[in-house]
Amino acid sequence: MEEASKPVIQVRRLDLSYDDYPVMRDLNFSVNKGDIFVVMGPSGCGKTTLLKALIGLKEPAKGEILYDGVSFWGQDETARQALMRRFGVLYQGGALWSSLTLGENVALPLQLYSKLSAGQVKEMLELKLALVGLSGYADFYPAQISGGMRKRAGLARAIALDPDIIFFDEPSSGLDPLSGRLLDDLILQLRDTLGATIVVVTHELASIFAVGSNAVLLDAESKTIIAAGSPRDLLADSRDPRVIQFLTRGEKTSLPSGRQGAY
Numbered sequence: 001m002e003e004a005s006k007p008v009i010q011v012r013r014l015d016l017s018y019d020d021y022p023v024m025r026d027l028n029f030s031v032n033k034g035d036i037f038v039v040m041g042p043s044g045c046g047k048t049t050l051l052k053a054l055i056g057l058k059e060p061a062k063g064e065i066l067y068d069g070v071s072f073w074g075q076d077e078t079a080r081q082a083l084m085r086r087f088g089v090l091y092q093g094g095a096l097w098s099s100l101t102l103g104e105n106v107a108l109p110l111q112l113y114s115k116l117s118a119g120q121v122k123e124m125l126e127l128k129l130a131l132v133g134l135s136g137y138a139d140f141y142p143a144q145i146s147g148g149m150r151k152r153a154g155l156a157r158a159i160a161l162d163p164d165i166i167f168f169d170e171p172s173s174g175l176d177p178l179s180g181r182l183l184d185d186l187i188l189q190l191r192d193t194l195g196a197t198i199v200v201v202t203h204e205l206a207s208i209f210a211v212g213s214n215a216v217l218l219d220a221e222s223k224t225i226i227a228a229g230s231p232r233d234l235l236a237d238s239r240d241p242r243v244i245q246f247l248t249r250g251e252k253t254s255l256p257s258g259r260q261g262a263y
Contacts, residue, residue, distance in 0.1 A: 005187040006033045008165065009198045014063035016049050023049050025223050027063070027218050034193055036198045036211045037233065041218035042246065047201045050218070054199065055167055056084050068166075071213060075149045085113065088163035088196075094154035094169045096142045096255070102129065103138030109160045128156040131193070132186060149177030152186065157193065166190065168200040172207045205249065209235075217243060 001132040009031035024046040031037040039047050052058035054065060057073070065072045065095040067083055076081065096105050106125040110116055116124060142150050151171065158166060161258065172180035176233055184207050191198050200207060208215065208231050215229040215234070219242060227234050227243045235247045 007031065008033050008035075008068060009037075010066040010069075011054075012064045012066070014050075014053070015061040015067065016046060016053060016068065017061040017108065018049075021217075022061075022223055024218065026216070027216075027225055029198060029225065029228060031197060032214070034191065035198055036187065036200060036213045037210050038212035038215035039201045040203060040208055040212075040215055040231070042203055042220065043192065045218040046223070047203070047218055049166060050223075051169055051199075051201045055089055056080060057085055066093060085161065086164045088158035088161070088166040090151065090155050090158045090166070090168045090171060092173050094150040095201040096143070096150060096154055096157070101141055102134065102145075102156070105142075105153060106138075106157045106160050109157065110146065111159070111255050113161060124160070125156075125180065126166070128160055129153070129157070130155045131190070133182075146179075148175050148183065150178075151175065151183060154218060155178070155186070159196075161195065162259050165199065166194075166195045166200065170202055170204075171200065172202065172204045177206070180204065181210070187211050208247075230245065 002261060007030040011027050011029050013150055014027040015025045038052060049058060064074070067086070070083065072080060072083060090120050100108070103125050106128050107121050110121045110124055126138060129135055132155050134149065134152055134203065137145065137149070142153065145153070154161070171187070172181050175183065185199070185207050185228060186199060188211055198206065200211060212231045214229065215231050216225045217234070219226040226240060227238060231247070234243055238244060
């Protein structure tokens with residue numbers, strides 16, 4: 001139990017900005033090993049900017065991000081790149097190379113960052129595609145499959161190197177409800193199968209309640225975190241009208257049923 005509660009990510013007094021324009025300030029939270037941690041909030045509140053800081057695409061204006069106690073932005077570029085090898089990222093649009101087949105897309109990080117033989121790479125890419133429900137699709141191009149399948153192919157590439165931490169940027173964006181639900185189920189499955197820690201950036205309520213074991217809610221007006229904890233507990237217990245408005249979209253509602261997810 002002690003290992004399960006060990007913080008993998010710690011964010012301390014983090015400020016984010018674009019030049020002189022502040023986006024978020026004084027962010028403080030921890031992500032524990034095995035969490036499915038949700039960064040939630042309405043569009044334009046700074047969720048994607050925070051994700052960029054977490055994965056090494058944007059340096060914070062102030063504060064620290066620590067991975068297993070090591071300051072990420074306090075390292076030189078070489079050490080930071082080594083830490084980033086522990087990450088898998090599913091970008092919002094999937095970010096597949098359109099000129100490569102799904103198999104070639106998944107194989108690319110294996111060819112670049114592992115010492116596997118060509119035969120081992122082929123076995124591994126087929127395994128990763130099977131894990132996301134795309135067995136037999138290695139020779140398909142992204143344009144030949146649906147949006148939901150492209151997301152899953154992007155996820156297969158994100159887990160190619162067996163990352164410790166997987167980041168999802170708006171995974172349900174652009175998907176129909178059924179495809180979104182299947183992707184949520186896949187997130188839960190991968191957490192359990194791979195033992196990975198997962199960070200999900202989203203504003204989709206169905207996904208938040210289906211997968212989130214812990215969460216922070218970002219607020220665009222105050223430019224900081226206004227709530228933290230289990231999404232279901234926040235919905236049941238919060239008295240902050242901003243939190244209630246976000247988690248209910250202004251409608252009177254009970255806790256979602258049927259999709260228990262991490263609960």
